[in-house]
Structure formats: C-alpha cells, structure tokens
Amino acid sequence: MPIPARFRRARLVRCLAVGATLASVAINAAEEKRNYRYSDAHLHSVDFFQQGEDLSQLLSAMDAAGVDHAMISGMSLMKKWQEDEPKRPDTYAGDDAAVYWFSATDAYLAAALNALDPAQRQRMHPFLSGFNPTDKNADLHLQKMITLHPGLWRGIGEIITRHDDLTALTEGEVPRANSEAMFRVYAFAEKHKLPVQLHSNITSKRERNPLYVKELEDALSEFREVRFIWAHAGTSKTLHRFQGKMDFLLPEVTRLLSEHSNLSIDLSWTVLETYLLDAEGKPDPDWLALVDRYPTRFMIGSDLLGRYAKLNEKLHSFDVFLNALPADTARKVARDNFLALLPREGARPLPE
Numbered sequence: 104m105p106i107p108a109r110f111r112r113a114r115l116v117r118c119l120a121v122g123a124t125l126a127s128v129a130i131n132a133a134e135e136k137r138n139y140r141y142s143d144a145h146l147h148s149v150d151f152f153q154q155g156e157d158l159s160q161l162l163s164a165m166d167a168a169g170v171d172h173a174m175i176s177g178m179s180l181m182k183k184w185q186e187d188e189p190k191r192p193d194t195y196a197g198d199d200a201a202v203y204w205f206s207a208t209d210a211y212l213a214a215a216l217n218a219l220d221p222a223q224r225q226r227m228h229p230f231l232s233g234f235n236p237t238d239k240n241a242d243l244h245l246q247k248m249i250t251l252h253p254g255l256w257r258g259i260g261e262i263i264t265r266h267d268d269l270t271a272l273t274e275g276e277v278p279r280a281n282s283e284a285m286f287r288v289y290a291f292a293e294k295h296k297l298p299v300q301l302h303s304n305i306t307s308k309r310e311r312n313p314l315y316v317k318e319l320e321d322a323l324s325e326f327r328e329v330r331f332i333w334a335h336a337g338t339s340k341t342l343h344r345f346q347g348k349m350d351f352l353l354p355e356v357t358r359l360l361s362e363h364s365n366l367s368i369d370l371s372w373t374v375l376e377t378y379l380l381d382a383e384g385k386p387d388p389d390w391l392a393l394v395d396r397y398p399t400r401f402m403i404g405s406d407l408l409g410r411y412a413k414l415n416e417k418l419h420s421f422d423v424f425l426n427a428l429p430a431d432t433a434r435k436v437a438r439d440n441f442l443a444l445l446p447r448e449g450a451r452p453l454p455e
Contacts, residue, residue, distance in 0.1 A: 137422075139419075139433070140437065141171065142440075143418065144371075145174060145300065146174055146406070147178050148176070148177055148212050149208060149409040150410070152191075153211060154409055155409025157215070158223075160411055161175075161414075164411035164412065168414045168419065172227075172441070173226065173227055174230055174258065174300070174404065175229050176261055177208030177209055177212045179232040179234065182202050195269055199272075204273075206233040213229070231245055232262065233248075235284075238284055246291070249450045249451060249452060254450075256297070257446060257450075260302075261300045261334055262299065265277075265307075266339060267339055267342060289329050292326075298331070300334055303333070304337055304338070305342075305355060306342070313355045319331075319333065320359065327363075328365070330444045332369050333366060335371050335372075335373045335406075336356055336369070336370065337352070338377065340373055343373065353378070360397050368400060371406045372406060379424045380424060391427055395429060398431070401436045402436060402440045402441040
C-alpha cells in the first residue's frame with residue numbers, strides 16, 4: 104500500500120531535523136577541539152644533584168609542547184653521596200644519605216639564564232629557592248641575589264617545607280610554613296611584590312586529617328598581600344602511597360580558597376593522577392566544579408627536574424581535564440593564571 108504524501112513529508116522533515124542535529128553536534132565537536140597554549144608553573148632547572156640540561160633544550164621542548172612561558176627555579180636541596188656508598192644514588196630517596204640546603208643553585212640558574220638572548224629570557228620567569236627555610240638569615244640571601252641580578256627574579260620558590268620522606272632526610276630542623284624564618288621570607292616577598300610557591304604537605308604519612316594545614320593558613324592570614332601558590336595542593340607521591348586518596352583534601356582546598364583570596368593552587372602531576380581524573384581517566388566532577396568556581400586560582404606545571412623530554416607529555420596529560428571545563432576557564436588554567444601572578448618587572452634593590 105503506498106504511503107500517503109503527508110506521511111512522506113513528515114518523515115522527510117524528521118530526517119532533515121536529525122541530519123541537522125548531527126551536523127550541529129559535529130560542528131560543536133570541531134569547535135570544542137582545543138589547542139592549548141601553556142605556562143609551565145612549576146619547573147626545576149636542575150635535579151637533587153644540581154645537574155640539568157642546557158636551557159636551550161628546555162626552549163626546544165617548550166616550542167614542541169606549545170609552552171609559551173615557564174616558571175623556573177633551581178633546587179634548594181642537594182643529595183649527599185656519602186663515603187660508604189660505592190655508587191652515586193639516582194634520586195634523593197636512592198639511599199639513606201642526607202640532603203642539605205644548597206644556596207648556589209640560584210647562582211647556577213642566573214648564569215644559565217644570562218647565557219640566553221633577551222627574547223629567550225622573556226619566556227623564563229625565575230624564582231629564588233636557594234635558602235634554608237629554617238634560617239632567619241634567609242632573607243639576606245634573597246637580598247644579595249636581587250642585588251647581584253637586578254630585574255631577573257620574578258618570584259620565590261619552590262620553598263620546600265613539609266615533604267614527608269624528603270623532610271626526614273634533610274639535615275637540620277624541620278622547615279615549617281609558619282616559622283619565624285619563613286615569615287621573614289614572606290615579608291621580603293611582600294616588599295618586592297613577588298609571588299611565593301610553597302611546598303607544604305597537608306598532612307603526614309600517618310594522619311588521615313589535615314594535620315599541617317594550619318601552618319599554611321598562618322602564612323596566608325599573616326601576609327594577605329603575598330600571592331601564594333600551594334604546590335601540588337599539599338599532596339605528594341609518598342602521601343598517596345601511604346594514604347591513598349585523601350577524602351579531606353577537596354573540602355580543605357575549597358575552604359582555603361573561599362577564606363584566602365591570596366591563595367592559588369598548583370595542580371601539578373600528583374593532583375592530576377589521584378584527584379582530577381578517576382580510575383578510568385575521566386575528569387572528577389567535584390574538582391571540575393571547584394576549578395570553574397575559582398577560574399583564576401588554578402595553574403598547572405610539569406615539576407620536571409632538569410630533564411625536559413617529557414614536558415609535552417606532562418602538560419598535555421591535563422588536556423582531558425581542561426577539555427571538560429568551559430573554554431575560557433581552561434585557557435586561564437593552562438596559561439594565563441600563572442602569568443597574572445607575576446610582577447610587571449623583576450625584583451630590584453629598594454632604596455633604604
């Protein structure tokens with residue numbers, strides 16, 4: 104029996120509508136394909152033996168990975184190769200030998216940066232890190248370095264305070280984010296309008312609560328004009344090995360962001376692997392909601408240690424999370440938020 108003309112017309116309209124919908128989805132999908140430009144907000148020019156590749160290799164890696172800018176610091180700690188070990192350890196955790204504070208790391212970094220041409224240096228944003236955070240003389244080192252290299256330094260960090268096994272291996276007192284020595288460092292940062300990148304674990308390996316968060320909070324409250332970047336949101340690989348996923352982390356980060364406008368969060372790899380993505384590699388909706396709620400307060404970094412071959416892999420591993428955010432927010436997290444924290448010019452000595 105032939106199909107009446109009115110039904111043939113209705114079927115055609117439905118087919119056209121479905122086709123239009125599929126075409127719209129395809130167009131939107133194409134529009135959603137994003138090619139991010141990055142700022143690497145956490146990068147070290149050397150490892151725990153003060154060894155690293157030439158910065159020209161970093162620039163090549165940045166070009167290949169779509170990285171326009173990079174925070175770069177030395178490494179404030181040096182791993183000792185002690186007398187009774189026939190082989191040099193390969194990491195700070197390679198044996199039981201101590202690590203110690205190493206101030207020359209800033210001089211090494213300054214020399215490497217000064218070897219670049221001015222256009223290359225503009226892409227690098229060096230942070231001072233070569234001081235002992237338990238020493239109330241630390242601010243003298245900072246002053247000396249900006250006197251020797253006026254206009255070079257754009258921030259302070261990564262300052263390593265609470266850091267589980269690394270802290271246990273470090274000679275001397277345990278560094279705390281709220282010590283008198285660190286308060287002198289923050290006062291220096293405030294005077295020179297320098298951001299501070301701080302590694303301060305939220306807890307210890309044994310305590311399933313935010314044991315050390317008050318140390319960070321004291322610094323945030325006392326120095327409200329200082330822009331703090333909390334490295335790895337207070338997490339570490341060792342913490343996750345002992346604690347797994349810490350249920351209290353997201354509520355604490357949420358609370359701290361709401362109460363302290365001078366806090367930004369570095370989402371570097373330990374946060375990505377355990378919190379931002381689930382076991383199937385899908386973005387966590389609660390972390391997506393938090394980042395979208397505070398779109399200017401998050402940034403990402405590679406946390407590489409003087410070797411740059413994995414820069415592309417490290418940063419683009421965030422793409423799946425960024426793709427689930429609104430495009431404007433994703434662009435800020437990938438590139439713009441870190442740059443917004445930097446002073447317009449590098450630090451220079453101030454008149455007495």
